[in-house]
Amino acid sequence: MSEMSNESTMVNNVIASSATRARRLNAEEIAEIEHEMELYPDKRAVGLEALKIVQKHQGWVSDESLLAIASYLDIPVADLEGVATFFNLVYRRPVGRKVILFCNSVSCWIMGCDSIKEQIEHRLGIDFGETSEDGDFTLVPVPCLGDCDRAPVMMVGDDLHRNLTPEKIDQIFEQYRKQLTADG
Amino acid sequence: MAKIVVDGVEYEVNPDNNLLQECLSQGLDLPYFCWHPCMGSVGACRQCAVKQYRDEEDKDGILVMACMTAASDGAIISIEDSQAKDMRERVIESLMISHPHDCPVCEEGGECHLQDMTLMSGHNYRRYDKKKVTHRNQYLGPFINHEMNRCITCYRCVRFYDDYAGGTDLAAQAAHHHVYFGRHQDGVLENEFSGNLVEVCPTGVFTDKVFSDHYTRKWDLQSAPSVCTGCAVGCNTTPGERYRSLRRIVNRYNSEVNGYFLCDRGRFGFDYVNSDERLQAASKRVGGGLQAFDEAALSGLLTEFADGEMIGIGSPRASNESNFALRCLVGEQNFYSGLADDEQEATQLVLEMARDQAFHSPSIREIESCDAVVVLGEDVTNTAPRVALALRQAVRNRSLDLAADCNIPAWQDAAVRELAQNERSPLALLSSYASRLDDVASDCVIDSPAALAQQGFAIASELSNQAAAAESDHGDTVKRIAQQLKAAKRPLIIAGTSAGSIALIQAAANIARALHESRGAAIDLCLLVPEVNTLGVSLLANPDNRLGSALSRLAAGEVKKAVVLENDLYRRAPRAAVDSALAKAEQLLVIDQFETATTDQADIVLPSTAFSEHEATYVNYEGRAQLSFQVHRNYRGARPGWRWLMEDADGNVEDLINRCAEEATAFAKLDDLLPAAGDFVASMKIPRQSHRYSGRTAMRSNVNVHEPKQPIDDQSVLAFSMEGIPASKDARLMGAAWSPGWNSNQSISKFQDEVNGELKQGDTGTLLLERSGSGQWYSAPAQAATPAGELQVAPAYQIFGSDELSARSPTIRQRMTDAYVSIAPKDAERLGLKQGDAVSLNGNGSLATACIRTRIKPGTAAVYCGDGQINPHEIGDSVALTKSDVAGERSLSGLIVSDLYEEDY
Numbered sequence A: 001m002s003e004m005s006n007e008s009t010m011v012n013n014v015i016a017s018s019a020t021r022a023r024r025l026n027a028e029e030i031a032e033i034e035h036e037m038e039l040y041p042d043k044r045a046v047g048l049e050a051l052k053i054v055q056k057h058q059g060w061v062s063d064e065s066l067l068a069i070a071s072y073l074d075i076p077v078a079d080l081e082g083v084a085t086f087f088n089l090v091y092r093r094p095v096g097r098k099v100i101l102f103c104n105s106v107s108c109w110i111m112g113c114d115s116i117k118e119q120i121e122h123r124l125g126i127d128f129g130e131t132s133e134d135g136d137f138t139l140v141p142v143p144c145l146g147d148c149d150r151a152p153v154m155m156v157g158d159d160l161h162r163n164l165t166p167e168k169i170d171q172i173f174e175q176y177r178k179q180l181t182a183d184g
Numbered sequence B: 001m002a003k004i005v006v007d008g009v010e011y012e013v014n015p016d017n018n019l020l021q022e023c024l025s026q027g028l029d030l031p032y033f034c035w036h037p038c039m040g041s042v043g044a045c046r047q048c049a050v051k052q053y054r055d056e057e058d059k060d061g062i063l064v065m066a067c068m069t070a071a072s073d074g075a076i077i078s079i080e081d082s083q084a085k086d087m088r089e090r091v092i093e094s095l096m097i098s099h100p101h102d103c104p105v106c107e108e109g110g111e112c113h114l115q116d117m118t119l120m121s122g123h124n125y126r127r128y129d130k131k132k133v134t135h136r137n138q139y140l141g142p143f144i145n146h147e148m149n150r151c152i153t154c155y156r157c158v159r160f161y162d163d164y165a166g167g168t169d170l171a172a173q174a175a176h177h178h179v180y181f182g183r184h185q186d187g188v189l190e191n192e193f194s195g196n197l198v199e200v201c202p203t204g205v206f207t208d209k210v211f212s213d214h215y216t217r218k219w220d221l222q223s224a225p226s227v228c229t230g231c232a233v234g235c236n237t238t239p240g241e242r243y244r245s246l247r248r249i250v251n252r253y254n255s256e257v258n259g260y261f262l263c264d265r266g267r268f269g270f271d272y273v274n275s276d277e278r279l280q281a282a283s284k285r286v287g288g289g290l291q292a293f294d295e296a297a298l299s300g301l302l303t304e305f306a307d308g309e310m311i312g313i314g315s316p317r318a319s320n321e322s323n324f325a326l327r328c329l330v331g332e333q334n335f336y337s338g339l340a341d342d343e344q345e346a347t348q349l350v351l352e353m354a355r356d357q358a359f360h361s362p363s364i365r366e367i368e369s370c371d372a373v374v375v376l377g378e379d380v381t382n383t384a385p386r387v388a389l390a391l392r393q394a395v396r397n398r399s400l401d402l403a404a405d406c407n408i409p410a411w412q413d414a415a416v417r418e419l420a421q422n423e424r425s426p427l428a429l430l431s432s433y434a435s436r437l438d439d440v441a442s443d444c445v446i447d448s449p450a451a452l453a454q455q456g457f458a459i460a461s462e463l464s465n466q467a468a469a470a471e472s473d474h475g476d477t478v479k480r481i482a483q484q485l486k487a488a489k490r491p492l493i494i495a496g497t498s499a500g501s502i503a504l505i506q507a508a509a510n511i512a513r514a515l516h517e518s519r520g521a522a523i524d525l526c527l528l529v530p531e532v533n534t535l536g537v538s539l540l541a542n543p544d545n546r547l548g549s550a551l552s553r554l555a556a557g558e559v560k561k562a563v564v565l566e567n568d569l570y571r572r573a574p575r576a577a578v579d580s581a582l583a584k585a586e587q588l589l590v591i592d593q594f595e596t597a598t599t600d601q602a603d604i605v606l607p608s609t610a611f612s613e614h615e616a617t618y619v620n621y622e623g624r625a626q627l628s629f630q631v632h633r634n635y636r637g638a639r640p641g642w643r644w645l646m647e648d649a650d651g652n653v654e655d656l657i658n659r660c661a662e663e664a665t666a667f668a669k670l671d672d673l674l675p676a677a678g679d680f681v682a683s684m685k686i687p688r689q690s691h692r693y694s695g696r697t698a699m700r701s702n703v704n705v706h707e708p709k710q711p712i713d714d715q716s717v718l719a720f721s722m723e724g725i726p727a728s729k730d731a732r733l734m735g736a737a738w739s740p741g742w743n744s745n746q747s748i749s750k751f752q753d754e755v756n757g758e759l760k761q762g763d764t765g766t767l768l769l770e771r772s773g774s775g776q777w778y779s780a781p782a783q784a785a786t787p788a789g790e791l792q793v794a795p796a797y798q799i800f801g802s803d804e805l806s807a808r809s810p811t812i813r814q815r816m817t818d819a820y821v822s823i824a825p826k827d828a829e830r831l832g833l834k835q836g837d838a839v840s841l842n843g844n845g846s847l848a849t850a851c852i853r854t855r856i857k858p859g860t861a862a863v864y865c866g867d868g869q870i871n872p873h874e875i876g877d878s879v880a881l882t883k884s885d886v887a888g889e890r891s892l893s894g895l896i897v898s899d900l901y902e903e904d905y
Helices: A027-039 A043-058 A063-073 A077-086 A106-110 A113-124 A166-183 B019-025 B082-095 B113-121 B156-164 B194-200 B209-213 B264-268 B295-299 B301-305 B320-330 B341-354 B364-368 B385-394 B397-405 B413-420 B449-463 B475-487 B502-519 B534-540 B547-555 B575-584 B641-645 B653-663 B745-750 B825-831
Strands: A098-103 A137-142 A154-156 A159-161 B002-006 B009-013 B049-053 B062-065 B076-078 B144-146 B171-173 B180-182 B206-208 B236-242 B245-251 B283-286 B289-292 B310-313 B372-376 B427-431 B443-446 B491-496 B523-528 B561-565 B587-592 B604-607 B616-619 B624-628 B791-796 B820-823 B838-841 B846-852 B860-864 B881-883
Touching: A027 A043, A027 A063, A043 A063, A043 A077, A063 A077, A077 B171, A098 A113, A106 A113, A113 A137, A113 A166, B002 B019, B009 B019, B049 B082, B062 B082, B082 B113, B113 B745, B144 B194, B144 B209, B156 B171, B156 B194, B156 B385, B156 B413, B194 B206, B194 B245, B194 B264, B206 B209, B209 B245, B245 B264, B264 B385, B295 B301, B310 B320, B310 B547, B320 B534, B320 B561, B320 B616, B320 B641, B320 B653, B341 B502, B341 B523, B341 B534, B341 B547, B364 B385, B364 B523, B372 B385, B372 B449, B372 B475, B372 B502, B385 B491, B397 B413, B427 B449, B427 B475, B443 B475, B449 B475, B449 B502, B449 B791, B475 B491, B475 B502, B491 B502, B502 B523, B534 B616, B547 B575, B561 B641, B587 B641, B791 B820, B820 B825, B825 B846, B825 B881
Parallel strands: A098 A137, B002 B076, B310 B561, B372 B427, B372 B491, B427 B443, B491 B523, B561 B587, B587 B604, B791 B860, B820 B846
Antiparallel strands: A098 A154, A154 A159, B002 B009, B049 B062, B049 B076, B144 B206, B171 B180, B236 B245, B283 B289, B283 B604, B616 B624, B820 B860, B838 B846, B838 B881
16 A cells, blocks of 8 residues: 655664664663663763763674663663764774874974874775774874963874874884784 | 844744744844754754843954854844854855765755755865765664765754754764764664654755655655644644646644644655555446446446435545535435444544633644643553654743743753753653553653543543542542643643543543632643544544444445445444345445455445545544645546545535535634635636646657646645645645745745744634633542453554554555554463464454553453454453463564563563
């Protein structure tokens, strides 16, 4: 009776509306989200924390994870996607094992961050938003890391690197390479 | 009132509003984007900057956003100030940085608020020569096209879709220069009011997909003021036609009824009008098939047929005029409304309440102002969608009160919402299954229709000692609801005939009467009926004339002839009853737009015009009669029902309306709807075509290079032409609003006495029913026991599918679902049913799809009959379900419910 166009994805509810299905959150993720829920008056407010928790465990927020969080918190997935995409540091695509947060704001720019970035591009073969072929590094721009007096600066994973020079870049990434190889 | 000075001129304004709204009310031109007359201000776009001065001495002034500044007494502002103008020009330049230069291929072009505002602000040269931001567009379903590159990030779409209409699947995403408005991924926009995005978006991000497929500029459309025939609300619409096909429907402002918004059934459910499946020629049955009459035979047809006694069966989807003409033809004693018997009984009860002075039947605007609502057993989202949208506004009255306490003006939309958070006015939904309004409800009671009526009676007895006591399974909830109604400034009770329960209407009446007892004032009691003219035809027909008795008179051979007007009897009575009646009828004449099971039985079939092809009046759920004008001609032999039925084939619809007003009780005020002759300048007709209507001499040149004479309309005050005095002088006769410099629908403010007010010289319709006397209390009926193993039936409806005519629309068909039966997981387990299984109802051949839902009372089955797939009159108050082995292509695709049961979760 009802005719459906081929391209249409008809929906039954938020969860089934997706071509992909929600993954199951693991026990650790659930425990941490539950903890956050105690700290906020309503579940919608936990959205951002839940995204951070899942990212901590999974490295990034996949469509399946997004649906899982929305379902767990009982909030619209479109709203949660709005939160996820608003923040630069909620990763909606897979990232490398180390994320490089590279400041290209005013102070770092004055102090010559462009040449630093060129060096990274040269060494790792990646531009902003890209991940190196070996899956080790992702380069992301940030507006400021709050360390302007020692510009140019960047973070690799949780480590802050200051007073960068092109030569330092080579040393820094040489060390990370070793560390990542050692970690397997 | 307050006095403000704008560019040296003093105006009297309402200090409760903001400066932008008041400037527009005064007819001044001030550009804006994010502000919407019915959604208030958020100050997002910075387009309405004006200069405000401290006092008369102040020559410098400061720039303020007019939409965010109160029109307080003594305010001195300037729109024309050079700094203010410069600011507005720069703001629009920045908004337009990435806007494409695609106006010639954009559906919004020519009625684009962004075009209008760009011109008004004086921005005419793009200095930005860098790469523009571009986006990927989404598939949003069969109704709406998405073109994100055109977005100027005014946020109106999400403010309407999420905040106003309660949608959850459209959101603002990302940030700064790459803000994106869309779903989390491609898919159908789920909200029932998504079509309004087309009108809410100030430019062409969201456009009408159906219109786009056979696109015509606004100025090239022939249009006229019309009324939606999708349900009993009677929203006002502007259909537009070109090249002999109906192209689209847009909202037509009526301050009392639909305001600025339509539902998707009304907006997209029209294209059946263009269908080749429409009946095209008057035909008679010869042998097994139909044979068209020749022209000569047509003239004497009715005189010949009308010899002797006959039964006339009218229709709730036919106009007052056609029903009245049929009544004149067959006589009042032989005229039947054509409603199903149980529905007729319920509708008579609705009419009784509509004449009771203890009650008031609220308009949509009045519903929005109610601050405590009880909905008894009516799934308004699917039976009268515009009411559901109004209820979403009614629950906001609490937040407006909170804001008033904090001295926050009501138009400060973001502030009011932030303040209120989840505080809402009470909305109690007593329903058989989870509804689409549950997210804003204070209480949801889910039970069988019979049990819901009991709760209703119990609420009434909480409120008044005179109301009969009733047992309640939800005692605390009942007490709470009663308390909320008692405490409210303007309580509202909603019920209707769709649940097929007289007791529900009686219970609603008891609650309203109990409130009336203590307050003395008339209480808002909104009783909904399903079809566009259910009340109109019920007022014309003798209440004792039941369809069942008409069918038995035919079956018994008492009367040999019958005329059926735009009605498929197989949707109104059990098949066997209709079969035996029609088999016995010697002569059956059926008038309709489409072939139906009833026309298949007819000896004579006459094609009738669709809503846009005739002038007609309809009576909505309030008893409000409204006039709908003809938009375009039917070129294929269809005539209005009344025209087939009147002896005088040259009759005029206005004469018929006058005659109906004279002869039919309750219709005395019907002729108030007709434009008075004195309203016209030099007796000139009102053109249906705009003054820019193009291609008139060429548009048929592929057929014939000679330009045909414009058709003459001898029926109405409108002309099929661009000549005449345009409607800008009389908003009542205005199809599409247009004002110099204001090509979009936002031009409506030029026709309102003030923003959100009535149209100047406008017409909101005429309330037909007089109230006098006060009726009785009802007592709760004894609960009938459900036979063992059976489930109690609760009728279910769908916005796309439950209306017979819009269900013929190819666009709507893409969103329709098959007949289903909703049951609780517990019952499904007992019956061995899984989601999507084929289910046999009562073993009588009726098939439906199993729809297992978490929020439905065990022991209840909500039955959706599909578009005529199941005959509801063959299912009693209870139903036996068995799994069927019949393999079918039935599915639940298209169904949008939020509580579908999934075993994994």
